[in-house]
Amino acid sequence: MKCVQSYRRLGRPRVSSRPLRGVTRQANSSLKHRISIDQLETCAFLTLPESAKQCPPPGAMGPQFIPADSNDEQDRLLNELFMPPFRKGYVRVGPNKVLLPLYYLDYAGRIEDMEVRDSDVWIVSHPKAGTTWTQEMAWVINQDFDFEGAKVPLPERFPFLDHTPLFDYTDILPNLPELQLPLFVSDSVTYINEMKSPRYIKTHLPWELLPKQIREGTKKPKIIYVARNAKDTCVSYYHHCKILEGYSGSFDNYCKLFLGGSLCFAPFWPHVLNFWKRRDEPNILFLKYEDLKKDLPAVIRKTAAFLGKDLNEEQVDLLAEHLSFARMKSNPAVNYEAAIEINRRFNLTTADGHFMRSGQVGNYKEVMGPELIAEFDRWTQENLAKSELTF
Known part of the structure; x- marks a missing residue:
């Protein structure tokens, strides 16, 4: 003592x-x-x-x-x-x-003691693994293709649990009286607690930091975890952190932080593997970004079955079109351009860019050199050596 x-x-x-x-x-x-x-x-x-x-x-x-x-x-x-x-x-x-x-x-x-509901739908991921894509897919399916409702901004209908803990505006707001923050930004935990069921909740928190009712199994919400290969995740997260989270360094230094587990929600592999080993639990669905890119209709069907929804082929095709990269990138309800503009307007970040960039698998090859790729590959092999997970 x-x-x-x-x-x-x-x-x-x-x-x-x-x-x-x-x-x-x-x-x-x-x-x-x-x-x-x-x-x-x-x-x-x-x-x-x-x-x-x-x-x-x-x-x-x-x-x-x-x-x-x-x-x-x-x-x-x-x-x-x-x-x-x-x-x-x-x-x-x-x-x-x-x-x-x-x-x-x-x-x-507050997150530890949060009252979870069995009717909740949670999307969990390491940042930049296809979270927004998966959120929109799950919401449209579970809301029976309510495309009118899908015009509401995604953060409002599918709030980010850890948003407020990630951004401390306490010292900023007194100097920016014209900056008005909605409750899902200023107190995301309260906003979610007050939502009507079914609630849709996004989080980047790893398994061990989720509410204890989930970890202990006293509540069984539907949890969809989406993972992405480490190299593409790193590149996408780098651009995200420049335009939305104020990172001001080089890509090489960012990779050092990524590999060293020194970015928000890292380390990367424990985040992924803690859900991979739980993939057979009935209330958990493990998806991979690469599979969404390879065969989106198949993933839509798989997700619908997990959520207890029976879709016909016309619905699958309709949702696949809605979820296409071109449609998502131009959709103001999901592309976060408004948030980026607010950051620029109030000088919270200074970098230019878009929340949705290329959406391609293997985009890392355009920015990583052979030595860095080899380092990531060795790191991946070491962490997946005892796992059946592949990317």
């Missing part, structure tokens, strides 16, 4: 010169969901005075904070190249040291 007591005397730790947020304050100020001081187990990762640094960490499972003055190359790249106005720092959580923004700690308890 000596280390914990030292922390209590010190108050909040510091990351850089800015106060560390998201340690004990909850968005709804509910004591029930606060991250308790006893959960801050790895004090060696905090930027604290020397007296506190001498305290041995009581365990390895608590949040591990990324210090601003770290000599570790991965930490240094994060601090130098990936600290936009809506990020205050990063933390690693859980047994796989999942990297998330500090603001996640404000919501971790």
Whole structure:
């Protein structure tokens, strides 16, 4: 308890010169969901005075904070190249040291204790694995081809659970009074809790950070996991992070972060494999991006069967056309162009680009050299050596 007591005397730790947020304050100020001081187990990762640094960490499972003055190359790249106005720092959580923004700690308890419903439909993935594509497919199927309803922006009808933990606008909004955020952006957890059934929920959280009712099996929502080969995922995630999440570095440095498990929701392979090994559970469907590209009608039929819907061939063809890359890219309900424009308008990010770029399998060959491809291939082989999963 000596280390914990030292922390209590010190108050909040510091990351850089800015106060560390998201340690004990909850968005709804509910004591029930606060991250308790006893959960801050790895004090060696905090930027604290020397007296506190001498305290041995009581365990390895608590949040591990990324210090601003770290000599570790991965930490240094994060601090130098990936600290936009809506990020205050990063933390690693859980047994796989999942990297998330500090603001996640404000919501971790609420997500853990979230009331899940058996009627929910969840789309889970590592970022840039075909999530939006899969969301739209599942929503249209389960809503009995309500294309009029599909004109509502996807984040409103199929909200992103971890959106608010990913983007901390607290210090930005007072200076931008004209920037009005809907509830599914400003408090995505509350928005989802208040939705009527059936709810459609997107998340990039790995298995071990999903609500405990899912992990413990007390609730059995339909979960569709979509995976994509690591090289294409990395390239797509790089462009995404430039236009939406404020990454300012080179592609080579981004690949270092990807391979090192130092991007939000990483490490990559534990994320994928924890769902792959659960693929035979009746409420989980494991899909691959490459299969959607190869035979979209077949994946539509498979998904419909999983959701308990019987489709005729006319419906399959109609949905396949709706889900074509050209249609998706030009569809304002799903292409996130409005979000990109808001980032540009308020200087939250500065890079140009589109949320949907090429949609091709093997696009990595245009930007990765032979040595980098070989490094990714070795990394993939090492992680899939004991698995039947292939890409």
